Amino acid sequence: MSGVTLPERSARSFFRFGGSHACEGSREPLARAAIALLTVVAGLTMLASLAIGPISIPVLDLLPHLPGRVLAADAGAPEGVSVRDWIVIMEIRLPRVVLGALVGAALAVAGAVMQGLFRNPLADPGIVGVSAGAGLGAALFIVLGNAVLAPAMAVLGIYAVPLAAFVGGLITTLLLYRIGTRGGITSVATLLLAGIALGALTGAMTGLLVYAADDQQLRDLQFWGLGSLAGSNWEKVASAAPIILIMLVSVPFLARGLNGLTLGEAAASHIGIRVQRLKNISILLVAAATGASVAVSGGIGFVGIVVPHLLRLTIGPDHRYLLPASALLGAILLIAADTLARTIVAPAELPIGIITAFAGAPFFLWILLRKRGLTGL
């Protein structure tokens, strides 16, 4: 037994006897290793997704040319590289991979934050209707952007649709919180049921917009239903990236608060967390990330529920590690799913939402069954 090595300042210190109890229960080394591994896998997945497609492209040969071209703002193919390959990479696959990474990270982190906020592993923007609300906001601008909302469209430009989706998502989240939470306690049953009702309501409103839409708009609207990264381009990346990056950068500051919130709102406050502020910021970030994702890729479901849950099972629920790991795994899974979506029935393409739903929906049911055994709804 070593002596007391605590900062003993008071002669009347309470803890007289000491001892070196190494902390056996720490999952932090594992979590850090997992994040390092996920970072590597994310890089490899991106490379693979760039290489795979109707035409195979030797990505590793192209890669060294990329930084120079970007710096020179030169869109032309470098010497010794086929123009076709260069254009496929730069104009089709790279924006799609970047968008997939951003959306995957945003959806997974939004899910993790929402689950921390509602203190429940089943809370997810897709399931509780936040995505549907965001979809309504986006649809409003897509259909009415050239008519009633033209002035707003003119001012906001490419950010109009993401912003509208953000507002739609925000309103839905606030309503959900109002309905599902009483005295700091979230009733899961109420939450899920309210989510169904809000989702149906916003879905119906989106449905009404169909009657005001022309052919092109109809096709755009249909794409919300299942979600897709088809039609990714640099403009879409530019419209979603700022919001998603702001969210990804600010979310680590919530980690300590969300950890405290696992104790409940009262106890979180007792350990010095400003709970109301934490809730406000969380809701804002969830709505922003969901809105930006939905605006560029429609309602891709289940990423936000599967990713954080898998990670909690392996590295534990500590949000300091859960949030960055979710961002990485979300990006990996979405890029992988998208690569599958565009190759499995080539030359046609599946909406990516079909793939995430096929994988995610059974998973959701599995969590539900497991959880029912533990605590009931």
Next chain:
Amino acid sequence: MLPHLKLVAGQSASELRVDRAGVAIGRTPIIREITFTARAGEFTAIIGPSGSGKTTLLKAMTGELAYSGSILLAGLETGQLSAEYLAQLRGVLPQASQISFPLNVSEVVGLGVIDRRQGRASRSRRIGEALCRVGLAGFEGRTYQELSGGEQQRVQLARVLCQVWEPVADGGQPRWLFLDEPVSSLDIKHQFQIMRLAADYAASGGGVVAVMHDLNLTAAFADRILVMKNGRRLSFGARDEVMRADLLSDAYDFPLALTRFEESDVPLVVPAPGSDR
């Protein structure tokens, strides 16, 4: 970095002074006109029948509920202090604690280490020692949800201890422990262990305020006792002033008698003869 505790000069720095405090939910008063003063260095128990407002009073004192009147903790009005500031000054053990995700024991206890100046090593040492103090040494890696109710309660206590580790902060400001029925789900050995721990904390200069149901444990460990009934103060005083058969019988509307073991100065509360009829 957390702000340093302000020191208020004089007597009030080491007191919890409750003056005509009241809490109402809507227009229904839950507690009213509660006045008493608890001192650092002492174990103050709050007793009274169920529904007498003990927990409500505790929640008002810990800053969780809005109150009327005045509750000065270390000379400062509790209701005006920020969550961060209060967190350095006092720890709170709630009655029951559910945790939403499968954290393990060391992660739960670690939530109490709010002093971010602590390095990783001293942090995990503190977690280990706190667990040792509540009799759960070696439980670090266990999942919280898989523990028994009594073990969970002791894990929570270890978390609270980590938060207010030194009973007297730098500069001499005493810290406070607020405990809501800290031993209600424990077996008799751990009841005594936890009560001894709380009494030690007080003896080391900290303040302890605990809502208690067990009158005999209260008699054995409390220095001062507040008796509540119907949301009001029935009595407040040193243990021997309050531990009287007539007063307790009145508080609980049940005939109680006091007895004593030989060579013990601790009274024992028992149902009065004939109370079973």
